[in-house]
Amino acid sequence: MYRRRILLIVLLGGLVVAGYFAFMVYRALFTPNTAFENEVAYLYIPTDASYQEVRAQLDPLLADPETFDAVARQKKYPGNIRPGKYPVRKGMNNNEIVNSLRSANTPVRVSFNNQETPASLAGRIADQIEADSAGLLAAFTDPSFLGAHGWTQDQALLPYIPNSYEFFWNTGAEEFRQRMLQEYERFWSAERLAKAREIGLEPEEVIALASIVHKETAKPEERPRVAGLYLNRLRQGMALQADPTVIYAIKKTSGNFDTIIKRVLYRDLELDSPYNTYKYGGVPPGPIFMPDISAIDAVLNPESHEYLYMVADTENFGYHQFAKTLAQHNRNKEQYIRWINSMNIRR
Known part of the structure; x- marks a missing residue:
């Protein structure tokens, strides 16, 4: 009888311990363990990150970091960390958090437009994915990559069509470049x-x-007309004589792309640069700017007309006055010069 009691007590004690252990396991696994009010928070986990680096990001998000550590170790997460952008949703338990960090790498939207140099593009992209600006710039200007496609350093911006694209945050520089090359080839449809x-x-x-068309006019509806004008000039063997190319030539020659130039002077037209379309005929050796798709399509779908000249319209800002003859253009130009002088714009 005495032994039976002892066994019963031991058994009951074991059940209590087991029950407590089961409760603690349940609590660690399935009790909500978030400490923030937003619906979702994101972790950006770098390539080759340590568990300590992940925990440093998680700490302010967790109500009980110690139970998370226990579950993470049990699920062997510290040895299987994957880079990327991962969501932690309000009310998640430790089991759900670990599962999210293991499998829910979430794409980011990468957007860029209107960059003037590979360096500025690299900086823009580096703000949106893991790759740093130095690595991106090296990838953009890699001579072997450019040479393989018949491009020069002046054409390094070519394969980057401005738009929004989905990437994983942990995308590397060369991986980004390869994806954009694919987008470029897709853009150039039959x-x-x-x-x-x-x-x-x-x-x-x-x-x-x-x-050049994009730089000349910010009005998308005017771009086909401007494109038609430049194509008329090319067909007739005339120089493009586009002020934005001169401004770009000045910046490229000086190496200072932060320079602000509001007025092209006659002396600027003598600058010896292949980008100076007053001095050199044909299309410049590369883009002076990253044009929008609307500008590219304007060149491909130009307005048919006989205009050869244009100047800013001082009565309808943002637009231009177009002319078929030099005499008509000179009259329009006089009006523009009077206006720009009245505004005291010297440079």
């Missing part, structure tokens, strides 16, 4: 290639000309 041939330009020349 239809667009046929239109480029129709106007007598290679895709690289289309983008270079589109960069």
